[in-house]
Structures are given as structure tokens and as C-alpha cells.
Amino acid sequence: MVMDKVNIICMKWGDKFPADYVNRLYGMVERNLTLPFRFVCFTENGRDIRPEVEIQPLPELDLPENIPERGWRKLTVFAENFGGLSGTTLFLDLDVVIVDSIDDFFTYPGDFLIAHDRHRPKKMEGNSSVFRFEIGKYPEILKYFEENFEQIKSEVRHEQAYLSREMYKLGKLQFWSDEWVPSFKYHCAPSWIKSWFEAPSIPQGAKIILFHGLPNPPEAVKGISGKWYRHIQPSPWIEEYWRE
Numbered sequence: 129m130v131m132d133k134v135n136i137i138c139m140k141w142g143d144k145f146p147a148d149y150v151n152r153l154y155g156m157v158e159r160n161l162t163l164p165f166r167f168v169c170f171t172e173n174g175r176d177i178r179p180e181v182e183i184q185p186l187p188e189l190d191l192p193e194n195i196p197e198r199g200w201r202k203l204t205v206f207a208e209n210f211g212g213l214s215g216t217t218l219f220l221d222l223d224v225v226i227v228d229s230i231d232d233f234f235t236y237p238g239d240f241l242i243a244h245d246r247h248r249p250k251k252m253e254g255n256s257s258v259f260r261f262e263i264g265k266y267p268e269i270l271k272y273f274e275e276n277f278e279q280i281k282s283e284v285r286h287e288q289a290y291l292s293r294e295m296y297k298l299g300k301l302q303f304w305s306d307e308w309v310p311s312f313k314y315h316c317a318p319s320w321i322k323s324w325f326e327a328p329s330i331p332q333g334a335k336i337i338l339f340h341g342l343p344n345p346p347e348a349v350k351g352i353s354g355k356w357y358r359h360i361q362p363s364p365w366i367e368e369y370w371r372e
Contacts, residue, residue, distance in 0.1 A: 135217040140171040147176035149222040155372040156226035221257040244303035256288040307333030327361040
């Protein structure tokens with residue numbers, strides 16, 4: 129029996145992340161996924177991206193100029209005919225680090241799954257670094273956003289808060305197992321005094337480590353926290369996983 133390919137998608141816009149982030153992400157997926165897959169990067173600049181990656185144009189999103197970048201563009205993945213794709217799709221941020229098999233992210237039951245924002249555990253809010261959905265199943269998420277942007281931006285700070293809220297209203301909001309998707313700065317790096325004596329490590333059960341805010345993976349390798357009040361020791365083990 130021939131299995132349909134699952135989709136892995138990412139987005140790259142602006143100059144925050146160079147092409148090697150896409151190339152490393154593809155390499156990590158290839159090493160950690162046994163299912164047949166289609167890897168697509170949506171970007172306005174595909175220069176220097178490895179040939180195995182399918183390049184598609186960055187979807188347009190009609191927003192006012194000079195608004196803060198809050199990841200709103202990710203919501204375009206909910207377009208009814210997004211990228212000519214179909215089926216089960218896993219969205220990955222470019223700065224995640226995959227450390228174990230990700231097959232379970234496709235076999236876990238549910239219509240929509242997202243990482244829980246464990247820094248705010250009491251809130252029903254996800255972290256959109258890793259989420260799974262079916263292409264074309266929830267076009268109302270994007271449609272309502274485009275029609276009501278001014279109202280929405282006064283109610284929520286960023287796209288993941290809006291997405292979580294709307295999926296919760298639909299009764300579809302589900303979270304991945306917390307073990308699978310730890311935050312580097314909150315769950316890998318020791319806190320406070322311990323951070324001066326212990327190096328960050330991979331928590332038991334981790335599959336995809338999230339690097340939201342600072343540090344990013346290359347900074348974490350060197351022990352640069354990105355914040356004067358947060359100390360971390362170097363994490364050279366990241367280079368074992370974060371590679372092409």
C-alpha cells in the first residue's frame with residue numbers, strides 16, 4: 129500500500145533567518161521522519177535553499193504598513209487552496225531543533241494540534257512553532273482575520289493567541305504532549321543560580337525543542353542568552369542535531 133505524502137511547511141520572510149535555517153530544518157526532518165513527505169518553504173527569496181526543498185511564493189496578506197511583526201502571515205496557511213497542497217500538514221518554525229523522531233506528530237489523533245505555551249500554563253493558548261492541521265479545513269480562520277484585523281489586534285497580541293482562541297471556539301484546540309515540545313530557555317536551560325553551574329540539556333521525552341524569542345540556536349550553542357539577566361552555559365550538543 130502506497131501512503132500519501134504528509135506535508136512539512138515553513139515560512140521565511142525578511143532577513144531575520146538566512147537560507148541555512150531552511151536547509152538545516154530539512155535535514156532534521158529527513159533524519160527524523162520515516163513517513164513519505166513533501167517539504168515546502170514559502171518565501172520571497174529562495175536563494176541558497178537546498179534543491180530538495182520545494183519553493184513557493186510567500187502568500188500575500190493585506191495588512192496596514194508599519195504594524196509590528198507578530199507572525200500574522202502564518203494565518204495564510206488556512207486559505208482554502210493553500211499552495212496547491214492537500215492533506216495532513218505540519219507547520220514548523222525555522223528556529224526549532226528536532227532531537228528525536230517526529231512520526232508521532234502525524235499519527236497522534238486530533239484535527240488541530242499545537243504546542244502549549246507552557247510559560248502561561250493556565251491559559252488555553254498555543255505556541256505556533258509547531259502545529260498540525262488539514263489543508264483547507266478551516267478557511268474561516270483566515271477569512272475572519274482579514275475582515276476584522278483592527279478589532280483582532282486590539283484583542284490579542286499575536287497570531288498564535290488569535291489562532292488558539294478561534295480553534296477553542298470551534299472545539300478543536302488540542303495540545304501536543306508537553307514532553308514532546310519543550311522550550312529551550314524554560315525547560316532545557318537551568319534557572320537562576322543553577323544556570324551558573326549546570327549546562328542546558330535535552331529533557332526526557334523531547335522531540336522538538338522550541339526557540340522562541342532569544343536565544344536562537346547558534347546563540348545557545350555559544351552560551352549567549354540574548355538577555356542581560358539570563359545566564360546560560362554553552363550547549364554544543366545542539367550542533368549534533370541542528371545541521372543539514
